[in-house]
């Protein structure tokens with residue numbers, strides 16, 4: 452990469468990166484997290500960054516990756532979009548976070564009670580279009596809703612569609628581009644799926 456490493460503790464294998472995320476979530480759940488840990492760090496981070504993990508999360512106000520994984524400045528490379536799905540620009544951002552900045556893990560992070568998934572269900576059921584650009588999000592999520600409807604699992608359809616949407620987007624990233632595929636093949640990158648439970652704050656690994 453050719454530039455100074457900002458945080459040596461962020462040089463992790465994919466498995467160590469996943470372990471670190473989950474132990475941060477455990478601290479968050481136990482109420483022993485450090486909510487002020489995002490304090491700026493001029494000595495280590497003014498010149499560069501080397502986050503250890505990338506998150507593709509929802510825009511939802513209740514799901515902040517830096518908080519639910521109890522991480523500080525320079526640790527997570529976070530892309531957020533309502534419905535946590537892959538677009539060309541999200542893909543480019545995640546390629547940058549991994550291939551250029553060196554993160555060894557990507558987590559697609561869905562959550563319970565997702566309004567975007569709710570909108571997608573409504574759009575599929577009613578054949579109605581949402582105003583402005585909201586319909587574009589509903590359309591992007593409709594394959595997950597359609598699959599959830601046809602599978603009819605024991606989960607509610609919303610939870611089922613949320614889980615499927617995470618799985619579809621993990622799959623998309625794993626197969627998306629030569630850049631990500633190569634890193635995965637060389638075992639320098641792992642792409643997993645998580646589900647954040649808004650009622651408890653717990654992150655459940657649902658695609659590994």
Ligand SMILES: [Zn+2]
Pocket residue numbers: 509510511533534535562564565566567568
């Ligand atoms: Zn959401």
